Amino acid sequence: MHYSGWTDKLAAVFGGANPVSGPYFSYSAPEPTGVVAAIAPADSPLLGLVAAIAPIICSGNSVVLVADKDTPNIAILFAETLATSDLPNGVVNILTGQAAEIMPYLASHADVNALDLSAASQELRISLTEAASGTVKRVYSPRGEPNLRAAPGTARIRAFMEIKTIWHPVGAVSLTAGGSY
Template structure:
């Protein structure tokens, strides 16, 4: 049966408001499915959903957010076979190698889940000050993060850019790989059947070159990750558009998603709030 996959916005699965879709082929050029091609309006709806979800998600305890990320890993484990097939078809890997990619993706969700209630201790600090005050610096979420996902790593790369953003309380609007969107679509189905509140993760399929400028210039987006943009000129234009409301821009060099990701992505989406309090009051 010829399928047309939908977007994932605000916990629902709408078609693109433009009615557009595009053909998705496997690594050998064989037809797999049709995917909705997100428009400017879809991107705007996704940002609205992410902003609406931010307050509740950020207000949850760090421990609870870690539980939710762990639940994502559990549900992914239950759909291991489907993910393996989609990664194999999309990236041209053998089933054995695709299974290893899925295993690594699941492990990455678990790894970031474990950091949820440890960030404050590792990143925060008690600061010595010259006066009768307590002074603390505490990490807080940045807000709505737009992610232009890696084009070559359809699942592991996507996981590696979404998980560190949401674990600290941010919400995400992600644009999947254009040629390899099926693992992202299935990940959206996992989000819908896990404990992730609607709007915390929004997944758009379509062209990052088309959607990226609207996300970069959107006044309610607080940070943007350009890891899916390979063109220097395009990345520069997105940086310029992002400067209008002082977005935090991440423009990383080419990454090996199989390696340990460290804390860099976690730290990129955090703000430090410093609190002063008089001693003895």
């Protein structure tokens, strides 16, 4: 799968040394955002679950996914498969029900760090974005309908990573003009 190939390459592709003019160096490294709430697309139940989960967890995040209300059995069987896999407990959490009822709670919850609204309707996107503003979370809401058969790309991976930049001095730095304190 496309996303599993990215897990060991994220730091090399999205991070790196930054050119600086001065007696210090700087580098940037990607970090996971944290807990991401997402909605699974309804048009393809199993592919929708995997397409919603994979780009979020491949960069180290946890996901709370609201599965399609019309096909909860597939989501439950998939959750059982994940529970018996090598995936650590709590990385993937699947809820079944209506996204319009569940997502407002997740959007306003302080322990949820980001929202993936790729599969949300336009009306739901607006209300969830407003609810998320109260706790200042990242919101990924691409234009148009989700296309599960399109080439995956890296947009959804990058949406749930934060880039941490570190500045470090090189050599001894004097605290005063005379060189002593």
